[in-house]
Amino acid sequence: MTDKITIEIDGRACEATPGEMIIAVADREGISIPRFCYHKKLSIAANCRMCLVEMEQNGRPFPKPVPACATPVCAGLKVQTRSPKALEAQKGTMEFLLINHPLDCPICDQGGECELQDVAMGYGRDVSRYVERKRVVMDQDLGSLIATDMTRCIHCTRCVRFGAEIAGLRELGATGRGEQVRIGTFVEHTMAHELSGNIIDLCPVGALTSKPYRFQARAWELTQAPGLAPHDALGSNLNLHLRRGRVMRVHPRENEAINETWISDRDRFSYEGLYSEDRLTAPLVKKDGVWEAIGWSEALQLAATRLKAAGASLGTLISPAATLEEMFLAQKLTRGLGSNDIDSRLRQQDFRADANAPLLPWLGVPIAAVERQQAILLVGSDIRAEVPLLAHRIRKAAMENEARVFVINPYALELTFPADQLVGTPTANLQDLAAIAKALGVKGTGSLKDPLAHASPDAGHRAAADALLQAGSGLILLGALATAHPDYALLQALASAVAKAAKLNLGFIPAAANAVGAHLAGALPQVLPGAQAAEVPGAATRAMLAEPRRAYLLWQLEPGHDLCDPALATQALGRAEFVIACASHRSPDLEALAHLMLPIAAFAETAGTLVNVEGTWQSFRGVVPPPGEARPGWKVLRVLGNLLDLPGFDQDSQAEVATEVSNLCADARPSNALRGTLKASSAPAADLWRIGNVPLYRLDLLVRRAPALQRARGAGCFNAHLHPEQAAALGLAAGDEVIVRQGEASVRTQVSLSATVPLGCARIPAAMAGSEHLGVQIGPLSIAKA
Amino acid sequence: MSFRSAPLTVPTPPEVKAGLFTPEIRAALDAQVAKYPDEWKQSAVMPALTLVQDWNGGWLSRQLMDDVAAYLDMPAIAVYEVASFYNMYDLEPTAKHKVCVCNSISCMLNGSEELIHHVEHKYGVKPGETTADGRFTFKEVECLGACRHAPAVLIGHSYHEHLTPAELDKLIEGLG
Numbered sequence: 001m002t003d004k005i006t007i008e009i010d011g012r013a014c015e016a017t018p019g020e021m022i023i024a025v026a027d028r029e030g031i032s033i034p035r036f037c038y039h040k041k042l043s044i045a046a047n048c049r050m051c052l053v054e055m056e057q058n059g060r061p062f063p064k065p066v067p068a069c070a071t072p073v074c075a076g077l078k079v080q081t082r083s084p085k086a087l088e089a090q091k092g093t094m095e096f097l098l099i100n101h102p103l104d105c106p107i108c109d110q111g112g113e114c115e116l117q118d119v120a121m122g123y124g125r126d127v128s129r130y131v132e133r134k135r136v137v138m139d140q141d142l143g144s145l146i147a148t149d150m151t152r153c154i155h156c157t158r159c160v161r162f163g164a165e166i167a168g169l170r171e172l173g174a175t176g177r178g179e180q181v182r183i184g185t186f187v188e189h190t191m192a193h194e195l196s197g198n199i200i201d202l203c204p205v206g207a208l209t210s211k212p213y214r215f216q217a218r219a220w221e222l223t224q225a226p227g228l229a230p231h232d233a234l235g236s237n238l239n240l241h242l243r244r245g246r247v248m249r250v251h252p253r254e255n256e257a258i259n260e261t262w263i264s265d266r267d268r269f270s271y272e273g274l275y276s277e278d279r280l281t282a283p284l285v286k287k288d289g290v291w292e293a294i295g296w297s298e299a300l301q302l303a304a305t306r307l308k309a310a311g312a313s314l315g316t317l318i319s320p321a322a323t324l325e326e327m328f329l330a331q332k333l334t335r336g337l338g339s340n341d342i343d344s345r346l347r348q349q350d351f352r353a354d355a356n357a358p359l360l361p362w363l364g365v366p367i368a369a370v371e372r373q374q375a376i377l378l379v380g381s382d383i384r385a386e387v388p389l390l391a392h393r394i395r396k397a398a399m400e401n402e403a404r405v406f407v408i409n410p411y412a413l414e415l416t417f418p419a420d421q422l423v424g425t426p427t428a429n430l431q432d433l434a435a436i437a438k439a440l441g442v443k444g445t446g447s448l449k450d451p452l453a454h455a456s457p458d459a460g461h462r463a464a465a466d467a468l469l470q471a472g473s474g475l476i477l478l479g480a481l482a483t484a485h486p487d488y489a490l491l492q493a494l495a496s497a498v499a500k501a502a503k504l505n506l507g508f509i510p511a512a513a514n515a516v517g518a519h520l521a522g523a524l525p526q527v528l529p530g531a532q533a534a535e536v537p538g539a540a541t542r543a544m545l546a547e548p549r550r551a552y553l554l555w556q557l558e559p560g561h562d563l564c565d566p567a568l569a570t571q572a573l574g575r576a577e578f579v580i581a582c583a584s585h586r587s588p589d590l591e592a593l594a595h596l597m598l599p600i601a602a603f604a605e606t607a608g609t610l611v612n613v614e615g616t617w618q619s620f621r622g623v624v625p626p627p628g629e630a631r632p633g634w635k636v637l638r639v640l641g642n643l644l645d646l647p648g649f650d651q652d653s654q655a656e657v658a659t660e661v662s663n664l665c666a667d668a669r670p671s672n673a674l675r676g677t678l679k680a681s682s683a684p685a686a687d688l689w690r691i692g693n694v695p696l697y698r699l700d701l702l703v704r705r706a707p708a709l710q711r712a713r714g715a716g717c718f719n720a721h722l723h724p725e726q727a728a729a730l731g732l733a734a735g736d737e738v739i740v741r742q743g744e745a746s747v748r749t750q751v752s753l754s755a756t757v758p759l760g761c762a763r764i765p766a767a768m769a770g771s772e773h774l775g776v777q778i779g780p781l782s783i784a785k786a
Numbered sequence: 787m788s789f790r791s792a793p794l795t796v797p798t799p800p801e802v803k804a805g806l807f808t809p810e811i812r813a814a815l816d817a818q819v820a821k822y823p824d825e826w827k828q829s830a831v832m833p834a835l836t837l838v839q840d841w842n843g844g845w846l847s848r849q850l851m852d853d854v855a856a857y858l859d860m861p862a863i864a865v866y867e868v869a870s871f872y873n874m875y876d877l878e879p880t881a882k883h884k885v886c887v888c889n890s891i892s893c894m895l896n897g898s899e900e901l902i903h904h905v906e907h908k909y910g911v912k913p914g915e916t917t918a919d920g921r922f923t924f925k926e927v928e929c930l931g932a933c934r935h936a937p938a939v940l941i942g943h944s945y946h947e948h949l950t951p952a953e954l955d956k957l958i959e960g961l962g
Contacts, residue, residue, distance in 0.1 A: 164861075173863035175870040177928070186866040187848060 007077040022068040022079055023051055033081050034090060034119040036097075036204045037156040038069035041261055042165055046070035048156050050097070050119065052089035054080040065089040087123070094124040097154050100135040100179075101205070108152065110206030112219035116154065137182055143190035144711035145197055145265060147214050153183050153207040159199040166262070167193040168395055168416025183207070192713045194388040194696055197265040201251060212272055212708040213249040217241075222248055225623040228610055229259075229267035230321055230603040231699055232387040233510040234367065235612030236263045240271075240604055245624050247271045247604050257368050258612065264388035265712070266696060266703055271604070273705035274624075278586045280599035281628025291591065296629060300636075303596055304643035306578040310551030312338035315544040318523050318555035319562065320344045320512035321700055322633065323608025324617075325657040327514065327521035328529060329637035329649070330555055336646035340525055340538025341549065344518040346557060347480065347511055347564045347694070347766075349776050351540040352680040353489035360519045360531040362670035363613040364475060364507030371396035375471030377406045377464065379433060379495055381479020381509055382413060385696040385714065387613070390509065391416070404467040408432045410481060410691045410778070411721075411763050412756040422460060425760040426778055427685045430487055431455060433494045439465035440501035446677040448493055465502070474504035480511055481693060484564055484777040486683040493678045506672045510613055512700065517611035520665050530664035545572040554581045555633070556600065558701060560589035560772025567745035567775045582636060584626075585701055589772055600633040601626035603702060607654040608634070609661075615670045619658065690742060691757070692766035692777030704767070718768035719752040720783060726759050727751055730783060737786040740764060742775035748786055798856040806853045811841055815857060828860045831868050835875055844884065845876040873927035883922040883961045885954075886940040887913075892933035897950075901937055902926060904951035909958070922961055 004015050009022070009031050016025040021044065026033050036048040052065035058076035065086055068079070080086055098120060105111040137150040155174065160183065163170045171193065175186045200210050222241040227250070229236040236259035239251045250271050252263040283299035284291045294302075307314060316334040318327055327344065334342045345351075365373075370393040383391040397403035398417035405419035412423045422432045434455035437448075439462045444452030457465070468474050476499050482491050499506035510516055522529035525538030539547070545568045552573060559569040566589075573579050573593040581594035584602035591597075600606075605626040609619045622632065634654055641649025651657045695716025697709040709715060720740055722732065732738065736751045740762070747770050757763045766777045806812065814837050818830040834854050839846050851869055855862040869875040873886070887893075887901050902913065905924055909917050913926035932938035935947030939954060946957055 170861035170863050173861075173867045175863075175867050177871045186863060186870070 005075045007073050009079045010081055016073045019072050022071050022073055033068050034123050039158055042161045044070050045157050049093045054083045054086040090123045094120055099130050102151050108206035109209040109214055115204035140184045144708045145211055147209045147211040149207055152205045154205055155181055156204055158202040162199055162202055167195050169193045194264055194384055195262055197268040198262050212269060217243050217248045227604055228618050228620040230513050231266050233515055233613040234387055234389050235610050235618050236267050240623055247624055259389055269709050270703045270706045272707055273702035274602055276705035279627050280583055280586045280597055284597045286595050300639055300643055303580050304640055306551055308644055313550040314339045315549035316342040316553040318344045319557045320515040320518055322556055324517040324521050324661055325608050325654050326633040327518055327523035328661045329634055331522045332648055333637055333641055341544050342523055343525055343541040344523045346541055346562050348483050349542055349564045350486055350488040353492050353678055354526045356674050356676050356678045358672050359527055359533060360668055360670045361508040361672050362516055362615050364505035364672055366614045373397045373403050373473050373475045375404045375468050375474035377476040379408045379478050380482025380485055382693055386480050386509055406464045410761055423758050425689050426485055435461040436465050437494050437498045442497045442501050447680045468502040475507055476504050477507045477509055479509045489678055489680045490682055496674045514610045520611055520668055521661055531668040545569050548572040548575045551578040552576050556583050558587045558589055559593055561767040565776045566772045598636055599630035601630050606632035609658050686780035688781050689761045690779055690781035691761050691763045694767045695765050698767035716765045716768055718765060718770045719750045721752045721754045721757050721763040723757045723759050724753045727753055738783050739786050741782045745773055745775045747773040797859045803857055806857055828858050831858055835869055844880045880923040881916045881920050884925055885922050886925040886927040888930040888938045889926045890929035893937040896936035898937035901954055
């Protein structure tokens with residue numbers, strides 16, 4: 001159906017595709033038709049009746065007004081949206097909608113930005129004729145993110161359809177009948193989906209509103225500024241709503257190629273972390289174990305002196321969510337001092353592939369192309385927690401494109417689409433991938449010889465291999481749990497071999513907002529700016545900590561939470577002569593380990609560039625001032641460079657730094673091809689493995705300080721999650737106090753039972769209060785009753 | 787993606803389904819499910835709820851609705867929607883007998899309100915309540931589809947049409 005037809009709306013000739021709905025054509029033409037239930041991303045319900053229009057075909061008028069959202073266009077169609085008949089129908093609908101809607105606009109959070117209010121002004125009567133009693137509906141507790149005022153609900157069912165169609169988890173429904181219809185969960189239920197906040201935007205009235213933002217501001221007091229989500233690697237586009245230099249709330253900014261019209265709850269509510277009590281507001285120095293505020297010039301002088309003294313023995317660890325500009329200047333500073341030891345891969349433990357790994361790894365396909373895949377193999381990824389909106393794209397591939405999805409993971413995932421899951425210990429994960437490779441006919445050479453020789457493909461592996469082989473377009477993705485795997489190098493080599501054999505694209509799901517940018521900025525020991533291979537590679541995160549450096553520069557990270565091996569980090573940093581921490585927030589581990597803390601601006605407070613998972617460069621401006629003495633990170637680094645008399649630190653603006661990086665990146669093309677063959681053997685098997693996943697709302701410093709998110713389900717639970725049979729074999733029951741031990745590191749926790757964890761594993765999340773006492777995220781573990 | 791074709795939940799494993807209800811109920815449910823195409827299993831939700839309600843002595847507990855949802859691979863909320871919409875499902879315990887008076891347009895015009903008032907006064911129950919002696923539950927229901935001989939009353943599984951208060955009294959007195 002590619003033939004275009006011409007229809008007439010309000011006397012204007014409009015081009016349309018047969019089968020399109022009238023409202024879609026009108027929207028494209030900028031002709032406004034009032035509506036409540038229609039939403040372009042959701043199925044058509046046609047239950048609000050607000051979009052009634054008058055229509056005629058080839059001169060024959062329709063006897064009744066028709067809903068524009070559910071009437072397909074056809075040749076010879078003439079539509080009147082403002083004729084007396086249409087207006088009368090719209091006015092009538094409006095009057096019915098207002099019968100049970102309370103007149104509480106002055107105390108309603110939606111007041112001033114309410115679709116019902118706007119449409120009532122435009123299409124309603126000026127005085128109400130209704131004098132009878134109005135309906136009252138009890139509110140529901142949907143958790144810490146969404147506030148309800150269900151009396152205001154007009155039953156458009158957008159939120160219900162969102163749950164079924166987009167989230168893939170039906171939590172809300174319309175129960176009851178006639179006047180008794182209620183939108184809600186019917187039973188006590190907290191919304192658990194990671195995209196649930198989008199129903200706040202979808203709700204045309206004030207029935208579903210943001211709980212953290214409740215009663216904080218009025219729509220007309222806010223100004224809007226574009227922003228960029230600083231958490232996952234998608235780089236969702238945001239609209240930041242500001243009042244008097246403060247971010248009041250965050251909304252999605254439509255970008256079809258990246259986040260469509262949605263954002264995850266993490267991106268929506270993390271702004272609260274900007275206003276936590278422990279913001280760093282002045283440079284602090286530790287004198288005799290006590291933190292004292294000092295001036296910037298004194299602090300920078302001290303930092304410069306110490307950095308100079310450390311020279312080549314400086315190790316720089318930078319957050320993979322830092323901006324491109326910060327990363328570039330940090331590596332310039334580190335390399336200028338004669339050290340190549342800078343790394344942003346904080347949650348990786350196996351760096352054996354560094355000499356072979358791609359110089360600019362990425363998703364392998366554009367984000368929007370994920371939904372067009374026919375087969376997807378996810379290796380080591382809790383995708384819903386890692387990149388919620390990428391999980392949505394995979395769901396679209398599975399549902400609309402009927403893609404087969406396979407998952408190899410150290411615990412079973414709760415997914416919102418059908419998938420075949422191969423769940424096992426990290427050793428088993430490697431073997432499963434090797435078995436699929438073998439089933440695809442991969443010949444074992446080099447370091448793959450051993451895993452492939454031991455692989456014995458079963459029916460499941462063969463089914464996966466067949467599906468991958470038959471897919472016209474397929475994708476194999478390595479996620480965060482693969483990155484933290486002790487044999488990440490082998491997983492990469494195997495994944496690459498599988499991709500080659502089955503003609504799939506290989507993709508990496510990076511850890512954070514600018515992990516791809518880190519390769520462009522050169523914030524890795526083996527990569528120079530412009531994604532060039534370094535002649536003399538420096539030490540990666542693990543080596544930097546295993547052989548302690550004299551001084552460390554920590555950029556926007558908490559050593560106890562953001563590193564793969566907190567115990568090792570604590571030890572190494574504790575032995576260093578001087579640790580400089582540049583961070584937006586203070587934290588107990590930084591206070592214990594650092595000697596100097598420099599306050600830097602966080603999300604929305606500074607300008608910068610982030611390069612997302614598909615390699616798109618997106619810049620953003622600082623729209624609110626940083627608190628107290630905090631300064632944009634790139635400025636801090638620039639001044640440090642000047643104080644150290646290093647060349648190339650004379651940029652006057654963030655844009656100048658960005659231009660410098662982009663000039664260096666003129667030839668950089670993302671590629672996931674491995675360079676050369678890898679030489680590595682697999683890690684020894686363990687009796688019991690720790691699986692340290694990072695829960696949804698523990699990803700970074702800012703999220704960990706957002707109170708509403710911390711009360712939501714995605715905040716994780718620092719228990720030892722064991723399979724019931726595993727617990728029984730260890731003589732443990734749910735609720736038992738246990739000591740878990742990784743080498744010398746140990747901590748006390750409780751046992752929880754979960755059938756999602758395979759035998760031979762204990763899922764003990766990372767980045768939680770308590771996990772800072774433990775070792776590597778994925779590694780051998782022992783567990784004993786306390 | 788339309789609302790209907792979206793798979794609505796993760797299928798319940800067969801071993802869990804095998805532990806729900808009784809073998810007889812499961813066989814009866816399977817017979818209902820077999821009437822529909824595989825991917826439209828949830829179409830059997832209404833007969834399933836009826837079966838389970840009769841088995842449970844006339845009402846549906848939340849657990850039973852959840853079990854029906856699991857058996858038909860539906861989200862629980864979708865079952866709550868159906869069960870709360872239709873009058874023939876009761877979500878609270880009821881008496882053995884249910885006296886259901888239709889109050890939709892034809893019956894109302896032909897005297898159903900009189901029937902309702904009569905029952906309210908004579909037996910001291912409001913619609914939705916059970917008599918003090920526990921003999922029957924009185925319900926006011928939506929159209930029974932018996933407009934030709936309005937007013938209609940449903941008692942148990944039998945329709946009674948063209949009723950006057952006196953005739954209704956007789957029927958009620960005849961209940962065991």
